[in-house]
Amino acid sequence: MFAVPSARAYDGVTVPPAELKVLEIARGYQLSQALYAVAKLGVADALDAGPLTAEAIAETVDARAPELRRVLRALVAAGVFCELEDGRFESNDAAAALRARAPGGMRDVVVNFGEEMYQSFGELLHTVRTGETAFDHVYGAPLFEYYATHPETEASAAARMRARTLPVARELAASDLLRGANTLVDVGGGTGTLVAEVLRHRPDLAGVLLERPGMLALAQPYLAEQGVADRCALVEGDFFASIPAGGEVYVLKSVLHDWDDERCVAILRTCRAAMDDAARLIVVELILPERMTAAAPMLSAALLDLIMLAYAGGRERTRAEFTELFDQAGLRLASTTAPTAGPAFIAAVAA
Numbered sequence: 001m002f003a004v005p006s007a008r009a010y011d012g013v014t015v016p017p018a019e020l021k022v023l024e025i026a027r028g029y030q031l032s033q034a035l036y037a038v039a040k041l042g043v044a045d046a047l048d049a050g051p052l053t054a055e056a057i058a059e060t061v062d063a064r065a066p067e068l069r070r071v072l073r074a075l076v077a078a079g080v081f082c083e084l085e086d087g088r089f090e091s092n093d094a095a096a097a098l099r100a101r102a103p104g105g106m107r108d109v110v111v112n113f114g115e116e117m118y119q120s121f122g123e124l125l126h127t128v129r130t131g132e133t134a135f136d137h138v139y140g141a142p143l144f145e146y147y148a149t150h151p152e153t154e155a156s157a158a159a160r161m162r163a164r165t166l167p168v169a170r171e172l173a174a175s176d177l178l179r180g181a182n183t184l185v186d187v188g189g190g191t192g193t194l195v196a197e198v199l200r201h202r203p204d205l206a207g208v209l210l211e212r213p214g215m216l217a218l219a220q221p222y223l224a225e226q227g228v229a230d231r232c233a234l235v236e237g238d239f240f241a242s243i244p245a246g247g248e249v250y251v252l253k254s255v256l257h258d259w260d261d262e263r264c265v266a267i268l269r270t271c272r273a274a275m276d277d278a279a280r281l282i283v284v285e286l287i288l289p290e291r292m293t294a295a296a297p298m299l300s301a302a303l304l305d306l307i308m309l310a311y312a313g314g315r316e317r318t319r320a321e322f323t324e325l326f327d328q329a330g331l332r333l334a335s336t337t338a339p340t341a342g343p344a345f346i347a348a349v350a351a
Contacts, residue, residue, distance in 0.1 A: 029118075031078055034071050035098075036114025038081075039107050043072070044091060044098035047081075051090035105163025112160035116146075116153055120310045133313035143258075143312050147214065154214055162193045165253060168284060169197035171339040177282055177347060178249055181205060185247035187239050187271065188255040192219040192232065194284075195251075199228040207232035208244050239267050243274040250275060253284040254343070257304075258314040261325065268329030268348075275350065281331065283346040288318045300342075322346055 015023060038044070041061040046052065052060075054069035061068075076083045080094040097106040116135065123134035130137075139146050147154035172194070178184065185208040186195040195207040209219055209232055216234050223229040235244055240263070243250070250271050256264045271281055286301045305316040317325075323333045326348050337345040 029121075031074070033114060033118070034074050034078075035080065035110055036118070037071055038068075038075065039098050039110040040114065041068075042100065043068075043081075044095050044102075044107070045100055047089065047091045047095065048099065051084055051088040053088050057089065105159065105166075108156070108159035108163050112156045115156065117307065117311050121306075124306070124310050127310055134310040135312070144212075148212075151214055155218060158191045158215065158218055161190050161254065165190070165193040166197060168253070168339065168343055169194040170201065172251075172282070172284070172345065173198040173201035175337065175339075175345065177280070177337070177345060178202060178205070181248035183208065183247045184249045184251060185210065185244055185274070186251050186253070187243055187267075189251070189253060190215055190219070191222045192226075193222070194253050195232055196223050196226040196228050199231050200226060205231070208235055208247060209233070210235045210237050210239060210243060212236070212238075239270055241270070243270050245274045245276075247274070248279055250279065250281045251284065252281065256283060256314070256325070257285055257308050257316055258312045260314065261321075264325050265328045268325060268331060272330045272350065277350045279350075280334070281348045283322070283348065284343050285322075285346065286316050286342065287322070287336065287344045287346070288316050290318055290320070327351070 041063055043057055043061055046057050046060040053065075054072065055065040057063075057072075058065035058068045072081055072089050073083060075081050075095075076089070080092070080098075082090050082092050084090060096102060097104060098110065100107055116139065119138050120133075120135040123137050126132065126137050127134045133142065135146070136142050141149075147157070172178070178198070182204070183206045184195060184198060186192065187210050189195055189209050189211060192207075192209050195209050199205055199207050207228070209216070209223075211219060211234075213236055216236055219234060220229070223232050223234075233244075237243070239255070252267070252271070256267065259267065268281075275281065286304060288301055288305065289298065292298055292302060301316060308314040308316060319333075319336065326333050330351050331348040332351040334347045334349045336347070339345060
């Protein structure tokens with residue numbers, strides 16, 4: 001359960017705990033955009049060598065010092081960065097997570113959250129009133145059509161997904177779900193984060209990555225960098241139309257939640273058509289509870305569901321909802337595994 005904060009002053013007025021809870025949620029966008037600004041500018045990297053004045057940081061990142069100082073002071077108050085007695089700013093553990101090459105890839109996540117996704121959430125009310133995806137309303141096209149003409153946006157989203165996929169991929173590579181497999185087909189696998197990580201840990205496996213041309217252009221150098229390019233075939237295609245046959249394991253990682261039920265069934269049917277009766281499909285997605293409670297993991301899942309609502313037009317689903325999708329596609333839910341990394345491994349086989 002979330003702890004209810006104790007009463008404290010806000011703008012000189014003592015705010016009761018219940019009101020303070022609401023207030024902290026309401027002003028969350030202010031800190032998120034402050035964090036986005038310093039992440040986009042690369043402030044954490046500028047401080048890598050040690051503390052600097054706001055003027056020195058601003059010169060390094062091409063910003064105005066007075067305004068940057070105010071943003072940094074707000075983040076210091078929130079626990080990101082520190083301000084020294086002489087007025088210089090220095091990094092701390094939270095700030096270090098925003099470095100460009102920090103292991104968790106958090107800078108990519110923050111930057112992606114702060115741009116098109118932030119603008120889309122500004123029109124969440126429009127979605128609730130009309131049912132139209134907020135992203136479509138703001139940018140005049142559905143997300144994946146927009147990506148086709150804005151490769152820099154697609155690259156930003158790919159960087160965010162890479163950061164969030166690596167821990168899951170490592171757990172999948174170590175799981176029994178791949179036992180006996182020779183070929184893994186990563187359907188809509190982005191830049192190849194999952195398939196590359198699995199192949200690095202499973203030298204007995206070969207991989208196939210099915211993606212759109214823009215993503216394959218990003219995947220090719222990434223797979224080479226990971227040392228698995230010679231074991232992973234790149235296939236340009238549309239998972240609504242056809243999927244390469246011959247794999248023992250097919251993976252849909254964070255694909256179904258981008259789409260409504262009708263299109264999810266279409267994707268699953270295409271997978272089923274590519275699978276022989278012994279093959280298995282692994283869907284990697286969060287599973288929503290049937291009833292929501294006030295707990296941190298539940299909030300994370302519910303917020304991801306809102307991202308799908310406002311940004312992509314899809315949704316997160318309960319176990320019963322996944323079962324229904326599989327049933328319509330000629331598949332049967334065989335098992336669910338909850339790895340520590342977050343999303344579940346939902347295994348399906350031919351019905």
